[in-house]
Amino acid sequence: MRARDQEIATQIVSFAQTKLGLTFPDGLDEQGQVDYCWGHWREGDVLVVLDDVTEFDAVEPYLPPSDPKFKVLLTTRLNIGSSVQSLFIEELDDESALALLETLVGPERIQSQLEDAKTLCGWVGNLPLGLELLGRFLARRLDWSIEKMIERLESKKLEAQALIAKESGMTAQLGVAAALELSWVELNEAEQELACLLGMFAIAPIPWTLVEGCFDDVKPDDLEDYRDNGLHDRSLIKREGEGIYQLHQIVQEFFQAKLSARQARSEYSFLKKLATCLSELIPFNYSQSGIWGISLEWSKSDGTWDKNTMLFPHAQAIVQHAEKIELVSKPIFILYNFIADYLRERQFYGDAIAEGYLKAISIGEQLSLKSDQKKKG
DSSP states (O other): OBOTTSOHHHHHHHHHHHHSOOOOOTTOOHHHHHHHHHHTOOSSOEEEEEEEESOHHHHGGGSOOSOTTEEEEEEESSOOOTTSOOOOOOOOOHHHHHHHHHHHHOHHHHHTTHHHHHHHHHHTTTOHHHHHHHHHHHHHOTTOOHHHHHHHHHHHGGGSHHHHSOOTTOSOOSOHHHHHHHHHTTSOHHHHHHHHHHTTSOSSOEEHHHHHHHTTTSOHHHHHHIIIIIIGGGTSSEEEETTEEEOOHHHHHHHHHHHHHSOHHHHHHHHHHHHHHHHTTSOSSOOTTOGGGOOOOOOOTTSOOOHHHHHHHHHHHHHHHHHHHTOOOHHHHHHHHHHHHHHHHTTOOSHHHHHHHHHHHHHHHHHHHHHHHHHHO
């Protein structure tokens, strides 16, 4: 039975009448008819499936009684809590993701383009729905290489036809973007604002203290409510450890699209906040021992979180956003220096180190010029 925007009681009664041949005594109200259905169901084991439950309280009165012959399966984007036994469907591991693609596209086609196939799996973060949509799309496009599919995704993002159109034979009723949109419209304005800011982070663990710093006008407890009740309970964000959260790649793409759809000043404002908060965690006056001796207590169960390693991908993401909208500021200057120092300290080679320092020099010169112009003015 479909739970979203559907009358559960009507579906149960209709099924019992047409499939089981039940007739009801006179005078029963809706709840009475549902109870009569469960009480007069045929013998044998029964599996009741309610798909896409949006409010558990709305369907609970119509569930079958506590009887061993009835088994109930609810699918939902919500975290219902301890009311039911939950099984969370996570993204697949790399091997399983490739195996699913092989099932849909064919082993020979995947194995002959194995590295591109791995990249394709990574693009959707091994999300089963995304893999099924892409796999079925490729199965119909026999002349398409996987490389071409990746190029189309990079250019079109979530608007790519392969992630929008539901293929024949799929049990899922929606494409990836439409499925996320259902969760998005249920968020209030504050929760959507938080989601847009999170979309600017990299696909990497996010220290919640950094997010809190971007919302200094919001009480920490309120911000946690937006996160937990709005995003986490709708499976839009994952908790990776104490005070550490992360977005799925597809969800990040979706949040970025929502941010871009807002007025340009919203993106500019979010970016300035995020760049400032991140730069404040990085000491500007480097000591002889470098910035690597600075510690910050972000913990993980196995103790592997490292401050600078955690900040690095987010610094990269922020300067990329800044370059797109031509944001020049002292925090961006600090972040470019941080990126270059991080790579140099870890003995990376190539143009990235020089590019980071050159970007920092360029921004420093622009800031100096602006300062001189203000003094003259």
